[in-house]
Amino acid sequence: MHALKVSCSNCSLRELCLPVGLNRDEMAQLDAVIRQSRRLKRGEYLFRSGEGFRSLYAVRTGYFKTCVSSQDGREQVTGFHMSGELMGLDGISSNLHGCDAIALEDSEVCELPFSRMETLGRDIPSLQHHFFRLMSREIVRDQSVMLLLGNMKAEERLAAFLLNLSQRLSARGFAANDFILRMSREEIGSFLGLKLETVSRTLSKFQQQGWLVVDHKHIQLVKPEELKQLVAGCSQAQH
């Protein structure tokens, strides 16, 4: 735990640092590679699709969306990213970033130069393993989004989205049932494969049923169990 303070002093990467179990020396090596954090204003691009890929980025504070665009301008939000989460993994395959990453509020990220991380992974097996796990986790996440987009109805999608947010926020020490949406209705809709009007209507419906209270971007989950029941059947089976 002490090593943690030393190494991650400039970077609150729960997800990235904690589970690896590095010793102090390894931590110092890692620390030498992680660049000073970079600050972004709301709306600013961290990277754009097609740009050269050099680094992964871990959210330190703030909030990001990543999205891909089609040629005729349709935009698909592929994810929302909060503190401790990693962005840019899709750039490794072609050495070009495969999506846009945009700050949804003033934010701060740690830059992890990939080739140096790769080299370091050879010396620190647990770090290498951790990177494989992070990439695999991203694949698992994407699969569950496919299940959502391919099989669920609007109400199920939105309920799953809200519960996922709630769970991630509470894992970071925030209230699970009282939070601020950092993104617009349109961005939620893009992520869920719905139009913004449908998102709005579905939120209103949940409110009418007394399951939650909506006040603009402020959401209070009053009966999260009801939402859970709604997604229980259509969420991925556990084994």
Next chain:
Amino acid sequence: MHALKVSCSNCSLRELCLPVGLNRDEMAQLDAVIRQSRRLKRGEYLFRSGEGFRSLYAVRTGYFKTCVSSQDGREQVTGFHMSGELMGLDGISSNLHGCDAIALEDSEVCELPFSRMETLGRDIPSLQHHFFRLMSREIVRDQSVMLLLGNMKAEERLAAFLLNLSQRLSARGFAANDFILRMSREEIGSFLGLKLETVSRTLSKFQQQGWLVVDHKHIQLVKPEELKQLVAGCSQAQH
């Protein structure tokens, strides 16, 4: 090229072996780790969601689908896999397989024990890098599926699917415009987020327009340019 023959004699892994650029000695090390191939009959499971994860599998011959299931039994096909493609990457994160892999015809796979591949990667940097690239490519693929499921109409989805198949087949030396579908209409529908009737109707519509000829599972693309034009706008922008 000679080294290739030596090392990949038991495993036709274009994708997996070719681009790495290993020398003969490294190839021999890799060869020692890759297990004898395993044969599966049509319909057989290679692995199931929830089973312990030990190995990745590369398709040597044949055809697979991978899918996740929800608790109430809805099934989402997450991908179809042909020779040279890798399955099981989603198992790394939790040491449990995250999806089912099922042979769509009599098939043969190479087993790659993951922990040994990981160890080998430390000694052979280009192998390590290649694995990162493979995982990243899977993430990129998943993102384009999200774009498809989130934004495209039935006709666009099916056209994109057919063109993707066509491209992968021709990359393996098969005819680009004359092929056999290895999967049922229902499986196509599950992958594309459509019902089987919609898949069938859309194929019929394409046929009526003279864009292709459907004879059960036998597809001939007569005017692939028309299909390409259909997906041109909605496919991912290139940079």
Next chain:
DNA sequence: TTCTTGCTTTGACGCGTATCAAGCAAGCCC
């Protein structure tokens, strides 16, 4: 052959979500 069985095609109909449009609230600038 005839009877299965599984997969596919096609039609009729209905539901869910998109689309179009209007109105409202909050924030910002002059």
Next chain:
DNA sequence: GGGCTTGCTTGATACGCGTCAAAGCAAGAA
């Protein structure tokens, strides 16, 4: 304050795809 912009909500309507049902077709079994 007025006027503007931006984002959200809500209603009316349209349409794409799902649902249900029936029938066709191929492959295999009895």
